Amino acid sequence: MAFSNLDLPPSLADIDGQLRDHFRFLQNGFQKLDKIKDANRQNKQLEELTSKMRDCKRLVKEFDREIKEDEHRNTPEFNKQLNERKQSLIKELNSYVALRKTYANTIGNKKTELFDGGTGSGEPLIDENVRLASTMANQELIDTGRQTMDETDQAIERSKKVVEDTINVGTQTAQTLKAQTEQMGRIVNELDTIQFSIKKASQLVKEIGRRLATDRCIMMFLFLIVCGVIAIIIVKIVHPHNKNIRDIPGLAPPANGSSRKLLSY
Secondary structure, eight states: OOOOGOOOOOOHHHHHHHHHHHHHHHHHHHHHHHHOHHHHHHHHHHHHHHHHHHHHHHHHHHHHHHHTTTTTTOHHHHHHHHHHHHHHHHHHHHHHHHHHHHHHHHHHHHHHHHHHHTTHHHHOOOEEEEEEEGGGGGHHHHHHHHHHHHHHHHHHHHHHHHHHHHHHHHHHHHHHHHHHHHHHHHHHHHHHHHHHHHHHHHHHHHHHHHHHHHHHHHHHHHHHHHHHHHHHOOOOOOOOOTTOOOOOOOOOOOOOHHHHHHHOO
């Protein structure tokens, strides 16, 4: 069956496309692995391919889950085709897994030869300073055991000290965070107070501005009244016989000629 002509739903088509890309990557990766001679580089390349195979396994599981979720919506024939496609993906992935095991064994044998010193004898190199327990006397074994226990006790004490230091640092950090939290709370309260004061000040400034505007209007009216009074006084002095101008209360009319004559006598 030609799976390339299978009309997959969008979700399955996306997963299938990712698997195709991963399989191409694995194929090219194993071809490059044959050309690499250094064992460390081969191991690194094999780890990268193993990670890619884990991604393929995850995608196959997602593919299977999508099939099961949409199984009741599809026809039996289409479900059969999807399951066959899943089996082909699993078969292809297993082929790469088997290939990976083969390369892993090959690389492992090369590393063993390196550790054997390249002698081909297969016997591990043993340090001359290392003594086997079977060649030690009982007292030497006891002393060695005690020394190991002492070293273990010292390591435990160092671990305890590290734990205590960590706990102390954690306690200090918690206290510092608590103090900073309280300080932040106080800062927030002060900011609220400042904001309230700014609002009150704005209201006072607006009220003062209104009062100043009112005072200026009153001063302007008073100024106009004074100017009017002064103008009337000047007109009365200049034209004393003009009857169209009323006398200002409290201001005596100008004396006539007869009264001036009487006053002159």
